[in-house]
Amino acid sequence: MMTEPKPGRFAYLDNLRAVAMLAGLLFHAALAYSPKAHGFWLSADPAQYPLFDVLAWASHLFRMPLFFFIAGFFTALLWQKAGGVAFAKNRLQRVALPLLLFLPLLTLAMHAVIHVGLSVVEQPSALLQLIKPMLVAGSQTRLPLSTMHLWFLYHLLFLYVLTYCARVLLSDALQKHLLALKSRSLLLLLLCLLLPPLWLVPAPVPAPDWIFPALWALWFYGLFFACGYVVYHHAGALARYDADRRLLLMLGALSYAVFYLLLPADLLAAQPLGWAKLLMTLCEASGALCWTLAALLYAKRYLNRSNKVLRYLSAVSYWVYLVHLPLLFLLQFGLTDLSWPAGVKYLAAVLLTLSGCLLSYHLLVVPTVLGKLFAPNQGRADSPDKPLHKLL
Amino acid sequence: MSNIFSNARMIKLLIGKDWQLVKKSLAAYLAGGVLVIGLMGMATPLLFNTGAILMITLMIVIGARSAIELVINEKKDQTLAFVLSLPVTPQDYAWAKLGANLLLYLVPWLLLVLGMLAVIVSSPVYNGVIPLVVLVSVFILLSYCCYLATALLTYSEGYTTAVMIITNLLLNGFIIWLLRMPAIHLTLEAPTASWNSTSLGLLTGGITLIIIVLLGTAALQQRKTSFL
Amino acid sequence: MQSFAFDMRGIDIRYPHFAMENLNLALPQGQVMGLVGVNGAGKSTTIRMLMGLVKPAAGQIEVLGYQMPAQQVQAKYEIGFASDDMRLYKSQTLQWHMDFVHSIYPQFDQAYAKDLLKRFELIGEQKIKGLSHGQRVKASLLLVLARRPKLLILDEPTTGLDPVARDEVISELAEVLRDDARSVLFSSHNTHDIEKLSDQIAFLDRGKLLALQDKETYLDSWSRFRCQLPPGRQADITGAVSIRQQGQLAEIITDQNNHDFPQRLVQAGFTVLEQHRMSLEEIFVANVKRSR
Numbered sequence: 069m070m071t072e073p074k075p076g077r078f079a080y081l082d083n084l085r086a087v088a089m090l091a092g093l094l095f096h097a098a099l100a101y102s103p104k105a106h107g108f109w110l111s112a113d114p115a116q117y118p119l120f121d122v123l124a125w126a127s128h129l130f131r132m133p134l135f136f137f138i139a140g141f142f143t144a145l146l147w148q149k150a151g152g153v154a155f156a157k158n159r160l161q162r163v164a165l166p167l168l169l170f171l172p173l174l175t176l177a178m179h180a181v182i183h184v185g186l187s188v189v190e191q192p193s194a195l196l197q198l199i200k201p202m203l204v205a206g207s208q209t210r211l212p213l214s215t216m217h218l219w220f221l222y223h224l225l226f227l228y229v230l231t232y233c234a235r236v237l238l239s240d241a242l243q244k245h246l247l248a249l250k251s252r253s254l255l256l257l258l259l260c261l262l263l264p265p266l267w268l269v270p271a272p273v274p275a276p277d278w279i280f281p282a283l284w285a286l287w288f289y290g291l292f293f294a295c296g297y298v299v300y301h302h303a304g305a306l307a308r309y310d311a312d313r314r315l316l317l318m319l320g321a322l323s324y325a326v327f328y329l330l331l332p333a334d335l336l337a338a339q340p341l342g343w344a345k346l347l348m349t350l351c352e353a354s355g356a357l358c359w360t361l362a363a364l365l366y367a368k369r370y371l372n373r374s375n376k377v378l379r380y381l382s383a384v385s386y387w388v389y390l391v392h393l394p395l396l397f398l399l400q401f402g403l404t405d406l407s408w409p410a411g412v413k414y415l416a417a418v419l420l421t422l423s424g425c426l427l428s429y430h431l432l433v434v435p436t437v438l439g440k441l442f443a444p445n446q447g448r449a450d451s452p453d454k455p456l457h458k459l460l
Numbered sequence: 461m462s463n464i465f466s467n468a469r470m471i472k473l474l475i476g477k478d479w480q481l482v483k484k485s486l487a488a489y490l491a492g493g494v495l496v497i498g499l500m501g502m503a504t505p506l507l508f509n510t511g512a513i514l515m516i517t518l519m520i521v522i523g524a525r526s527a528i529e530l531v532i533n534e535k536k537d538q539t540l541a542f543v544l545s546l547p548v549t550p551q552d553y554a555w556a557k558l559g560a561n562l563l564l565y566l567v568p569w570l571l572l573v574l575g576m577l578a579v580i581v582s583s584p585v586y587n588g589v590i591p592l593v594v595l596v597s598v599f600i601l602l603s604y605c606c607y608l609a610t611a612l613l614t615y616s617e618g619y620t621t622a623v624m625i626i627t628n629l630l631l632n633g634f635i636i637w638l639l640r641m642p643a644i645h646l647t648l649e650a651p652t653a654s655w656n657s658t659s660l661g662l663l664t665g666g667i668t669l670i671i672i673v674l675l676g677t678a679a680l681q682q683r684k685t686s687f688l
Numbered sequence: 689m690q691s692f693a694f695d696m697r698g699i700d701i702r703y704p705h706f707a708m709e710n711l712n713l714a715l716p717q718g719q720v721m722g723l724v725g726v727n728g729a730g731k732s733t734t735i736r737m738l739m740g741l742v743k744p745a746a747g748q749i750e751v752l753g754y755q756m757p758a759q760q761v762q763a764k765y766e767i768g769f770a771s772d773d774m775r776l777y778k779s780q781t782l783q784w785h786m787d788f789v790h791s792i793y794p795q796f797d798q799a800y801a802k803d804l805l806k807r808f809e810l811i812g813e814q815k816i817k818g819l820s821h822g823q824r825v826k827a828s829l830l831l832v833l834a835r836r837p838k839l840l841i842l843d844e845p846t847t848g849l850d851p852v853a854r855d856e857v858i859s860e861l862a863e864v865l866r867d868d869a870r871s872v873l874f875s876s877h878n879t880h881d882i883e884k885l886s887d888q889i890a891f892l893d894r895g896k897l898l899a900l901q902d903k904e905t906y907l908d909s910w911s912r913f914r915c916q917l918p919p920g921r922q923a924d925i926t927g928a929v930s931i932r933q934q935g936q937l938a939e940i941i942t943d944q945n946n947h948d949f950p951q952r953l954v955q956a957g958f959t960v961l962e963q964h965r966m967s968l969e970e971i972f973v974a975n976v977k978r979s980r
Binding site: 213226229230232233236237278279280281282283286 | 483484487488490491494495497498499500501502578579581
Binding site: 466473537541542544550 | 741757769784788828
């Protein structure tokens with residue numbers, strides 16, 4: 069009888085990370101049909117449907133916080149198991165190198181895709197029209213340097229540096245002190261700490277994709293990263309919220325509902341001010357916190373296992389996320405002028421992008437040296453210590 | 461004559477030791493550096509300029525602190541005798557100090573310079589300022605090498621501080637002197653970095669001086685016959 | 689052929705206010721040499737030359753068979769050196785120092801280090817800045833002893849210690865010195881310690897070696913006599929290092945206390961009232977006074 073290989077202790081985090089990565093593709097694809105993002109999204113489509121907004125911004129609320137939480141968790145794990153030097157080497161290989169390698173490639177690809185878009189799309193998006201003059205030869209204004217959707221790799225590098233600083237400078241006493249707080253007080257403290265960075269930026273949180281690290285992002289995502297880091301060392305810190313998971317889910321939903329109602333119809337338009345802004349920020353923070361926690365708790369319950377499909381998803385997700393954006397835009401430019409309903413276009417864009425990414429994974433990654441960067445566990449996918457090697 | 465390679469293992473261990481000794485300060489500077497870069501990245505002129513000034517200050521502070529902490533204090537706190545009782549020659553020790561200080565300083569210095577260049581290239585600032593920025597950065601590095609050399613050769617806090625003060629005063633003079641040079645100030649607002657014979661000459665001169673100071677320090681250290 | 693732990697020959701060195709000329713000093717392997725001298729006698733200079741940190745203007749230095757200072761790296765792997773003006777890193781713990789020293793010397797004996805930690809009543813996790821002077825000296829000694837060096841060079845290790853700490857350190861050293869293969873050079877201006885520990889005594893004053901001898905023979909060769917003189921006689925006798933006369937009583941110190949010195953006193957008409965064996969300290973003072 070075949071038995072399922074025993075899942076690693078942290079299989080749920082591995083799975084959750086894969087889900088969060090793939091949800092990134094779904095999110096980016098959805099923005100093309102989102103009325104709210106219509107003004108600033110490159111592949112914005114004439115066909116729009118408000119449901120895309122509801123779903124996209126809901127996922128946006130906790131997808132990246134969740135990702136940074138998991139990154140913090142595995143940072144603590146790898147640092148403890150392998151030591152600082154091995155950690156640095158691993159991160160250079162798995163984070164810095166892909167960033168250096170793929171940022172120029174993706175930038176070139178994106179420029180090429182934009183050129184294609186400009187020449188084939190008959191109903192170009194507002195953004196596409198805006199950058200058209202910048203691409204004319206001899207133009208004085210240029211596209212700003214951007215880390216694009218790889219901003220998370222870039223910010224992760226800074227968080228690793230800050231983790232090192234914290235390890236050297238902060239004593240364990242602080243951790244113990246914080247964990248000694250009551251569950252609700254700790255949650256409230258975290259909520260308060262999340263407010264300042266969110267207050268600084270328009271809602272929903274933008275991608276900090278300039279070539280400078282954004283302080284608000286280091287603060288906001290750094291808090292989730294730090295929580296993940298602490299939870300590795302003190303598993304109880306997360307487990308004590310398990311009984312409250314339904315409450316967290318509902319509180320998150322309530323927060324999101326209010327947040328969504330306060331969002332301007334066009335996200336480029338003026339943001340709420342004063343008390344409305346405070347309420348919106350509060351809801352954004354509590355939505356992010358509650359849903360991130362809920363996602364972790366539910367995943368631990370229902371997703372803490374390993375099977376072929378999950379292992380496959382987990383293996384391909386990093387690559388898919390890294391390369392999906394130019395392909396997605398290219399496909400959506402192709403779909404723009406078709407008179408299909410938004411939902412059909414969305415499904416087509418997602419499925420084709422996913423297929424393209426998977427195809428490239430099997431053609432370009434698995435058989436080549438890239439496999440070492442993106443699929444270090446090919447052939448030994450059932451190894452229980454897998455998270456040690458692929459920790460993104 | 462002992463060279464760097466004859467006792468590389470011990471030199472490595474000594475550099476590692478120095479790293480551990482200044483680990484805390486460096487971590488604090490590092491965190492400060494991330495904060496400053498973040499401030500500069502908020503892209504308002506006020507925060508950008510404040511960030512730039514803080515960054516230069518940080519560079520000078522890191523240089524001064526590492527020279528004092530790693531060289532002067534070793535003598536003052538009488539830990540020098542301990543280190544020299546280990547299987548090293550005084551020359552090995554000097555190489556290790558030179559190596560540790562340069563490593564600990566060059567890394568942040570390079571990050572700063574590359575960071576500033578990245579900002580200039582990616583922002584509306586005229587790229588014509590690049591030669592000025594590079595020359596000033598090289599001058600700061602040269603100043604650092606001068607007071608590091610003083611510290612290594614004299615182990616005197618007084619002399620080292622004097623050289624620090626003099627080089628920091630000279631930095632202002634140097635910037636003004638550069639700005640008055642037609643070859644420099646006329647090209648400041650050019651869309652691209654224009655390296656002419658003046659700026660290239662200054663750059664070569666600066667780098668040559670740095671190499672002379674470092675090699676001179678090593679040579680003088682070799683000729684010493686008495687330590688402690 | 690006798691092998692030496694160290695062998696200094698024809699050493700010349702010259703500083704503005706200090707000179708050492710043609711110093712010859714050697715320590716046979718397995719021996720403990722006490723180097724005695726007032727401050728500024730040249731003890732530390734001698735030790736620095738042995739450690740390769742000062743190069744003499746002329747002369748040959750060989751330590752454990754290695755030429756100094758040229759082969760100091762190899763030599764220092766087998767020399768353990770501690771001095772009273774040597775400090776450890778204040779901001780670090782003793783354990784950090786132990787790990788650092790261990791990383792350098794593969795022969796570092798962890799078990800012995802732990803044992804010493806207990807005997808010296810030290811705590812590894814304590815930072816050096818929190819230690820008393822006595823604890824610091826013990827910590828330095830621990831780091832040196834746990835390496836089990838072939839040659840131990842201790843420069844004024846007991847200076848500044850309170851009597852209890854000094855006793856602990858000296859007892860521990862006495863214990864360590866039972867190992868016959870280990871050679872020790874021990875400098876101090878505290879003659880009691882030297883007297884307790886040394887096999888050999890070397891007297892240094894103003895850069896000159898006043899004496900170098902086996903301790904027992906050396907102590908035996910010195911003696912103090914209290915004599916009664918015949919009326920009107922001046923106390924004057926060959927072989928006396930110092931003579932103090934008060935009326936008909938005289939105190940005579942000699943460094944030639946062989947069998948015929950008392951006899952010579954008797955022959956000179958002196959009546960020996962008392963004969964004292966001298967402590968090293970008394971000998972030290974008498975010796976320095978004579979040479980000046």
